[in-house]
Amino acid sequence: MKLISLSKITIASAALIVSAWYSGSEDKNRYTGWSEFLGGPERTHYSSLTQITTENVKNLQVAWEYHSGDTTGQIQCNPIMIDGVLYGTTASVQVFALDAATGKELWKYKDSKDPQWFNTNRGVTYWEDGDDKRIFFSAGQWLYALEAKTGKPIESFGENGRMDLHNGLPASAKDKFICSNTPGTIFKDLIIMPVRLSEGPDAAPGHVRAFNVRTGKLAWTFRTIPHPGEVGYETWGKNNYKNEDVGAANNWAGMAVDRDRGILFVPTGSAGYDFYGGNRPGQNLFANCLLALDAATGKRLWHFQFVHHDVWDRDLPSAPTLVTINREGKKIDAVAQITKSGFVFVFDRVTGKSLFPIKEIPVPTNGVPGEKPWPTQPVPLKPAPFSRQTLTMDEINPFAANRDELAATLRSVRHRNQFEQPSKEGTLIFPGYDGGGEWGGAGYDPETGILYVNSNEMPWIMTIVDKPKMDKLAMLPTGERAYVQYCIACHGADRKGNPKSGYPSLVDINVRRDRAYIHTLVSNGKGMMPGFSYLKPAEKDALIAFLFGEEKKEAGSAVVEDKFSSVPYKTTGYNKFLDKDGYPGINPPWGQLSAINLNTGEYAWKITLGEFKELTAKGIAPTGCENYGGPVITAGGVLFIAATKDGMFRAFNKKTGQLLFETKLPAAGFATPSTYQANGKQYVVIACGGTKLGTPKGDSYVAFALP
Numbered sequence: 001m002k003l004i005s006l007s008k009i010t011i012a013s014a015a016l017i018v019s020a021w022y023s024g025s026e027d028k029n030r031y032t033g034w035s036e037f038l039g040g041p042e043r044t045h046y047s048s049l050t051q052i053t054t055e056n057v058k059n060l061q062v063a064w065e066y067h068s069g070d071t072t073g074q075i076q077c078n079p080i081m082i083d084g085v086l087y088g089t090t091a092s093v094q095v096f097a098l099d100a101a102t103g104k105e106l107w108k109y110k111d112s113k114d115p116q117w118f119n120t121n122r123g124v125t126y127w128e129d130g131d132d133k134r135i136f137f138s139a140g141q142w143l144y145a146l147e148a149k150t151g152k153p154i155e156s157f158g159e160n161g162r163m164d165l166h167n168g169l170p171a172s173a174k175d176k177f178i179c180s181n182t183p184g185t186i187f188k189d190l191i192i193m194p195v196r197l198s199e200g201p202d203a204a205p206g207h208v209r210a211f212n213v214r215t216g217k218l219a220w221t222f223r224t225i226p227h228p229g230e231v232g233y234e235t236w237g238k239n240n241y242k243n244e245d246v247g248a249a250n251n252w253a254g255m256a257v258d259r260d261r262g263i264l265f266v267p268t269g270s271a272g273y274d275f276y277g278g279n280r281p282g283q284n285l286f287a288n289c290l291l292a293l294d295a296a297t298g299k300r301l302w303h304f305q306f307v308h309h310d311v312w313d314r315d316l317p318s319a320p321t322l323v324t325i326n327r328e329g330k331k332i333d334a335v336a337q338i339t340k341s342g343f344v345f346v347f348d349r350v351t352g353k354s355l356f357p358i359k360e361i362p363v364p365t366n367g368v369p370g371e372k373p374w375p376t377q378p379v380p381l382k383p384a385p386f387s388r389q390t391l392t393m394d395e396i397n398p399f400a401a402n403r404d405e406l407a408a409t410l411r412s413v414r415h416r417n418q419f420e421q422p423s424k425e426g427t428l429i430f431p432g433y434d435g436g437g438e439w440g441g442a443g444y445d446p447e448t449g450i451l452y453v454n455s456n457e458m459p460w461i462m463t464i465v466d467k468p469k470m471d472k473l474a475m476l477p478t479g480e481r482a483y484v485q486y487c488i489a490c491h492g493a494d495r496k497g498n499p500k501s502g503y504p505s506l507v508d509i510n511v512r513r514d515r516a517y518i519h520t521l522v523s524n525g526k527g528m529m530p531g532f533s534y535l536k537p538a539e540k541d542a543l544i545a546f547l548f549g550e551e552k553k554e555a556g557s558a559v560v561e562d563k564f565s566s567v568p569y570k571t572t573g574y575n576k577f578l579d580k581d582g583y584p585g586i587n588p589p590w591g592q593l594s595a596i597n598l599n600t601g602e603y604a605w606k607i608t609l610g611e612f613k614e615l616t617a618k619g620i621a622p623t624g625c626e627n628y629g630g631p632v633i634t635a636g637g638v639l640f641i642a643a644t645k646d647g648m649f650r651a652f653n654k655k656t657g658q659l660l661f662e663t664k665l666p667a668a669g670f671a672t673p674s675t676y677q678a679n680g681k682q683y684v685v686i687a688c689g690g691t692k693l694g695t696p697k698g699d700s701y702v703a704f705a706l707p
Contacts, residue, residue, distance in 0.1 A: 031446075031635075034081045034676040037123050037183040038441060038630070042322035043256045045443030045452075047634045047675045051682035054637040056706060057651045057661045063683060063705035064103030065666070070094060071697045073526065074670055075689025076181070076439075076629065078123045079701065081676040082133075082148070087124050088701060091689055093117040093139040095124060097151060101678040103703060107151035111139065111162070118526030119179040119196070122254075122439070122671070127186050127213050134213065136191055138180035140524050140531075141165050143193060143216070158216035165195055166204075167211070168218040172243040173204035177531045179524075182254040182319075182439075185264065187295040189213050192264060196252040198530045199313065201279075201564040203272030205243045206250025208291070210298060220298035224249040224268055224286045231300065232285035245566045246280045248272035249287035253439055254319035256335065257295055258349055264295040265322070265335050265349075269315030275422050275462065276311060278370035279566035283308045290320060290337050290345075292352060302352030306339055308374035311367070311422055312462075313433055314340050318441030318630075325355055326449060326599045336444070336598060338437035338453055341418065342387025343380050346598060356601055357381040363419035368464055368569060377419055382601035386594040387436040387455045389418045391428065395587050399620060400579035409577070409585070413461055422464045422571075430459040433574060440630030440643060440672050445654060449599040452631050452654070454609055454643055457590045457624070459577040464569045467562075474560045477553070479546030481560070482539050486532055489573045495547075498575060499694065500582050510548040518544050583612070583623075591624030591644065593631070595657060605657040610644030626693055630672040632684070642669030642686045645693045649673075649686055649704075667691075667698020681705050 031040065031048040039045050052060070068075075070090035079088035086100040097106040117139040125136040126148065133148035134157075141164055145157035153161025165178050177198045184191040190210040197203045208222040226232040227241045240246040249271045256265045271280055271287045288307040293300055307314040320337045325346065333349045346355045358380050365373040396406050413426035420427045435456050443452040473481050483495075487506075491497045495506040509518065522540050525531035535543070545551040577585040584590050588608065595604040610625035627643035634640070639654040647668040651661035667690030675684045685703040690696050 032677065034674045035126060036080060036186075037078055037125065037254065038319065038672060039632070039674075041185070041257045041259055042444075043254070043319040043441060044321055044323075044446065045441070045630055045632050045672065046445060047632065049634055049675060049677055049682045050636040051677070052634065052636050052638055052684070052706060054653050054660060057638050059706055060651070060661055060663075060684075060704045061707055063703045065703070066098055066103040066105065066701045068094070068096065068699045068701075071699045073118060073689070073697075074120050074691045075687040075698075076120050076122045076671045077687045078672040079674050079685060079687070080124060080126055081674065081678070082126055084678055085148075086685065087126070087135055087148075088687065089121045089124065089137060091691075091699070093119065093121045093137065095135065095137050095146065095151065097148075098701075100676060100683065101681070103701070109146055109151040111142075111144070118521060118524060120181050122181055123183045125183040125186060125191060127191070129189075136184055136213070138165070138184075138193070141178050143180070143184070143191075143211070145213075145216070156215065163211065163216035165193065167216070168209045168221050169204055169207060170243060173247075176202060176204040176247070177525060178204055179531070181252060185255045185257050186213070187257055187259065187262070187264065190219050190295070192255060192295070194251045194254050196530075197248050197250050197272065199248065199270075199272050199274045201245045201247070201273045201567045203247030206248050206268065208251055208266055208293070208298065222291070222293055222298040222300065225271070226285070235283040235285045237279060237281050240280050245564045246271055246273075249284070253315070253317055254441075256320045256322050258322060258333070259295075261349070262295045263301065263349060264293045265320045266291040266293060267316030267318070267320055267337060270307070270310035270313055273564075273567050274311070274313045275464065275571055276368070276371060276567055276569050277309050278372055280309075281372040283374060284310065288314060288316065290316065290335070290347070292335075292349070304345070304347060304352060304354075306337070306345065306378060308377060309372070311371070311373070312419075312429060317435055317438050321442050321444045321451065322349065323444050323449070323451065323598055324446060327355070334598075336442065336451055338442050340431060340433070340435040340437055342385040342389065342431050342436040342455060344383050344386065344442075344451065344453070344596060345380050354380075356383070364417055364421050367421040368423065370568060371421065373421055383596050383598075384603070386453050386592065386596070386606070387431040387457060389430070391415055391430055391459065391586055397579050397583060397585050398587055399615065400581070400583065400585065402580045406577075406579060406585045409461075422462055424464050426461050426463040428459055428577065429462050432456060432458040432460040432576070434458070434628070438628055440628060443631040443633045443639070445633050447635065449597055450604055450654070451596045451598050452593065452633060452639060453596065454593045454627050454631060454641060455591070456626050457586070457588075457592065458584055458626055459586055461575050461577050463572045463575075465572055467568055467570050470560045470562050477542070477546070477551050478539060479542035479544070479551040482535065482543040483546055487543075489571055490529070492573070498573060500576060500578055502693070503573065506547055515544055515548070518547065588621075588623035591627045593641070593652070593657070595654070604655075607652075607657045609641070610646050610648070613646065628670040628692060632673045632675055634675060640673050640675065640684050642671065642673060644668070645695060647690070647695060665698075665702060666700055668693075668695040
């Protein structure tokens with residue numbers, strides 16, 4: 001393992017929200033449990049437990065393993081523990097409660113009113129007031145409230161225990177896809193919900209909304225695509241707020257909250273359509289922003305935009321991290337945000353002032369016809385990026401058998417600038433669509449001020465093409481036409497997909513899946529695939545008939561309306577730049593783990609994360625590999641992380657990056673671990689669902705402890 005000008009900020013009523021600030025290292029008890037997503041409202045991934053240390057971590061053993069019996073997909077859950085009970089979710093979003101010391105199941109909940117859900121889920125939210133103790137979780141378009149003790153629905157919440165996440169959105173979004181992958185954030189009697197939306201022009205608007213935890217009623221709304229008269233309206237086309245062909249700018253990755261000050265920190269994603277913005281001219285506030293909102297009212301306090309007029313799908317990939325910076329002997333409470341591009345930005349929590357210099361740099365503006373690119377983008381001058389920003393011809397994978405072919409591909413696409421515009425010849429997206437930084441997020445040690453970030457080094461190629469002409473679509477049968485319109489970009493004209501990039505083949509899908517399964521998939525989505533809930537029942541039936549080879553090959557004669565004529569392009573799908581054997585087409589490292597001192601902006605250490613055993617066996621130094629799911633940092637001096645495609649669970653010395661412990665999991669752990677103490681013993685637990693990146697499926701949670 002090898003060691004290797006700020007945008008204008010609006011400050012509203014800052015004096016009213018300044019209070020005695022808090023340094024996490026001064027209150028050890030604040031970090032002894034794991035009662036919230038990523039360890040607490042600050043999303044630090046930190047625990048003050050010290051039973052497991054750098055000296056004894058090598059003695060860890062499996063304490064228990066819980067098999068959910070659900071092998072329908074990934075498990076990305078970061079479980080929580082309250083009063084000796086561990087709460088988590090299965091791959092199809094069944095919620096369970098376990099004895100945290102033994103792994104014995106106490107209860108499991110599955111909604112009998114609906115089919116199984118396929119959206120990935122990263123955990124649940126806990127709230128209590130006296131004897132009223134609730135677990136909140138999301139499945140499909142619903143937010144559920146359960147009794148924490150029994151798992152029974154709380155009938156007084158929403159409609160018999162669940163609330164539609166469309167609540168508070170305009171009528172234009174009524175039938176549009178919505179779900180939530182990430183647990184909500186609690187502030188007093190409010191739960192503020194992240195939502196995942198379509199990434200096309202059909203996306204619902206990404207309003208940030210808070211709901212009452214007792215009733216499910218809407219409490220407040222912040223519109224990320226402003227209406228006339230609201231701040232930011234002038235940064236869009238005049239009708240974009242109507243949600244006719246522009247949407248999203250949503251928070252999907254989660255939020256952090258400073259409960260002492262009452263400030264909610266909300267990172268947002270790009271506007272839909274992701275890869276063309278000619279119909280949404282301008283800077284596009286508040287897409288791609290970190291928003292500081294009054295948690296009680298939703299009022300904007302300040303914001304910073306990381307990407308202006310995004311056409312690269314540069315969503316902010318994770319919840320921000322609340323940190324405390326030491327500057328010249330003074331403590332400054334701050335918020336750190338990692339990006340897919342491999343940057344770390346750090347701001348004063350109250351004022352929004354950047355604690356490191358940021359420069360607006362000129363970027364390419366040679367977009368496709370109709371595009372209106374923004375001429376500059378913000379780049380922090382410190383810390384240095386934790387992922388490479390560009391590639392040269394010298395960085396082709398040296399182990400690839402088809403290096404000449406890879407070199408020819410790289411020469412044929414735009415690749416010299418990290419902000420190259422989408423193009424018909426192809427544009428390299430690097431760091432890739434999943435980062436750089438990804439949804440696992442960064443960990444933070446309040447004792448030292450060090451931020452820990454695991455990252456990917458996987459390039460992707462995006463190619464823009466003209467949309468099919470409506471008269472040609474009109475000649476196709478209904479089901480085939482739906483496939484061309486909604487499915488062909490990811491699964492290909494031959495329906496063989498792109499398995500190496502994560503898009504499965506649909507050939508012979510009728511042999512592998514039944515009609516009901518496909519109908520649910522089309523309606524509700526699965527993993528990265530959004531649901532197409534707005535399709536009419538006849539269109540869904542025709543699409544399934546086409547996929548099953550049952551649709552008659554008769555030419556159509558329908559009049560096809562182009563609902564989104566303002567978006568003249570589509571992409572050819574999400575395609576990784578790989579060699580013939582499926583390895584990244586670039587030289588290693590392909591996955592890294594970085595430790596960054598936020599007091600100075602300098603790196604404490606950086607190592608490769610993960611390996612391909614078959615390459616190591618050939619004498620190649622560990623290359624690192626793709627990784628999803630974040631780290632856990634402890635006061636015992638240990639950093640725990642799974643995340644890697646190689647299916648290992650590892651422990652590192654947090655001060656040096658030295659590997660202290662590793663073991664093979666029953667399936668890859670694409671999730672963030674949790675650590676807690678039960679009956680006097682410290683446990684570390686990780687969800688092992690596999691499935692992602694073509695890895696074998698699993699259905700278990702594994703807990704480790706000392707003998």
